[in-house]
Amino acid sequence: MKTIIAQCLLCGSMAFGLWTAVLMAYSHYNQENKPLKKTQEPIKARSLGKNVYQQNRDSKETSKQKVINVLTATRFNESTILPEFHQEFKQYGLNAVISRRLGMVREVPDSRDKMYVLCHQKHYPFNLPTASIIICFHNEEFHTLLRTVSSVMNLTPHHFLEEIILVDDMSEIDDLKEILDYQLELFRGKIKLIRNKRREGLIRSRMIGASRASGDILVFLDSHCEVNKVWLEPLLHAIAKDHKTVVCPLMDVIDETTLDYIAAPIVRGAFDWDLGFRWDSVFSYELDGPEGQSKPIRSPAMAGQIFAIDRHYFNELGQYDKDMDLWGGENVELSLRIWMCGGQLFILPCSRVGHVTKIHDSNDPAFKKALSQNLLRVVHTWLDEYKDNFFLQRPHLKYVSYGNISERVELRKRLGCKSFQWYLDNIFPELEPIVHTDEEEKNHLLIKGEKVP
Numbered sequence: 001m002k003t004i005i006a007q008c009l010l011c012g013s014m015a016f017g018l019w020t021a022v023l024m025a026y027s028h029y030n031q032e033n034k035p036l037k038k039t040q041e042p043i044k045a046r047s048l049g050k051n052v053y054q055q056n057r058d059s060k061e062t063s064k065q066k067v068i069n070v071l072t073a074t075r076f077n078e079s080t081i082l083p084e085f086h087q088e089f090k091q092y093g094l095n096a097v098i099s100r101r102l103g104m105v106r107e108v109p110d111s112r113d114k115m116y117v118l119c120h121q122k123h124y125p126f127n128l129p130t131a132s133i134i135i136c137f138h139n140e141e142f143h144t145l146l147r148t149v150s151s152v153m154n155l156t157p158h159h160f161l162e163e164i165i166l167v168d169d170m171s172e173i174d175d176l177k178e179i180l181d182y183q184l185e186l187f188r189g190k191i192k193l194i195r196n197k198r199r200e201g202l203i204r205s206r207m208i209g210a211s212r213a214s215g216d217i218l219v220f221l222d223s224h225c226e227v228n229k230v231w232l233e234p235l236l237h238a239i240a241k242d243h244k245t246v247v248c249p250l251m252d253v254i255d256e257t258t259l260d261y262i263a264a265p266i267v268r269g270a271f272d273w274d275l276g277f278r279w280d281s282v283f284s285y286e287l288d289g290p291e292g293q294s295k296p297i298r299s300p301a302m303a304g305q306i307f308a309i310d311r312h313y314f315n316e317l318g319q320y321d322k323d324m325d326l327w328g329g330e331n332v333e334l335s336l337r338i339w340m341c342g343g344q345l346f347i348l349p350c351s352r353v354g355h356v357t358k359i360h361d362s363n364d365p366a367f368k369k370a371l372s373q374n375l376l377r378v379v380h381t382w383l384d385e386y387k388d389n390f391f392l393q394r395p396h397l398k399y400v401s402y403g404n405i406s407e408r409v410e411l412r413k414r415l416g417c418k419s420f421q422w423y424l425d426n427i428f429p430e431l432e433p434i435v436h437t438d439e440e441e442k443n444h445l446l447i448k449g450e451k452v453p
Helices: 002-040 045-058 063-072 078-092 096-102 113-120 142-155 178-187 201-211 232-241 311-316 330-340 365-382 384-393 406-415 420-426 438-448
Strands: 131-137 161-168 191-195 217-221 225-227 245-254 267-271 277-281 306-310 344-355
Touching: 078 096, 096 142, 113 344, 131 142, 131 201, 131 232, 142 161, 142 178, 142 225, 161 201, 178 191, 217 232, 217 311, 225 245, 232 245, 232 306, 232 344, 267 344, 306 311, 330 344, 330 365, 330 406, 330 420, 365 384, 365 406, 384 420
Parallel strands: 131 161, 131 217, 161 191, 245 344
Antiparallel strands: 217 306, 225 344, 245 306, 267 277
């Protein structure tokens, strides 16, 4: 009897201990997941900005830690959350989990804060030219695209906004079909949606959008951007003063992992001999004078994601090279054409637009082929006797086919463009040649006092 009682007590103790452990685990799990549940609650569009600021103020964690917590808050779901997260990150090039949580509208910080007084002192006429905003997309994450559109609608004076032209480059995602059509009804009257009947790539899609535009100024905008306060007026004003001026906003950073909006320093666009674009520091003397840090920055090159150009000048200048494919290299080509053919290119620090630099597969065969051909078309059209500097950096491209460039060469002649030597001397002297031309070698020998052959 005693043995039976002892066994019962033992079993009861074990059961009690087991249930206690389960309840403690559940309680711990609940506590750990309260922040997660709270952040996943839908937020109304009107109050989104206020909530974002309140969350940032209350949280003691870094933004990246928040993402880690979202992904690993519970071990029970880790096996399902992580694969989905990585799959979507690979598909969209950004954090789709957080993008969905942010929704279609959010308020971003005014990144002009450090130069607010200088920018605020600038006054823009009421009768500036109108703008057509051209946004091309292919399989863009749904909420990211809608935040791009809604930011333009909410932060652009309507009398300057002629239209927003969306060009769908054969997207395959269901959300970008009927659901997108339904959402765009909210912006009825200002948005034109063009759906390509075949895959064209960014370059030709932008040309398609431009051909349908009726605004005085074309503003090309990537589909993963968020514009900031008073973003458009500085661009329109600069072009109104000189129609051959092409302008870019200062591009703020939207982190691809956290989607935090981060103010960018003042920089200018540049490139190396492999024609890869990079950001470069600005000389201090360029910021001298009464305008200070709000002064337009002369830029040797543009990044290409966001810029504004007079519509007639865009056509006069030859638009894009239609035989370039997908994207890559077109920004350097257009930059060279602007400077060498009588225009000028500036970055305006008082105009701010946030942009997501997506993670993409640079080893994708189709992209690698398109980029190689695009760069070669730039080299053989614009670099003159300096093309060997490019092939030193990319020797594997020396004998790769790049198609017929006779139209672009003829365009250069018709526009009366200057030489690449002029560009190096006057616009980008910091780009020092790796291989000297025969003329440069002779000058070098003369300086040294040696005999010229």
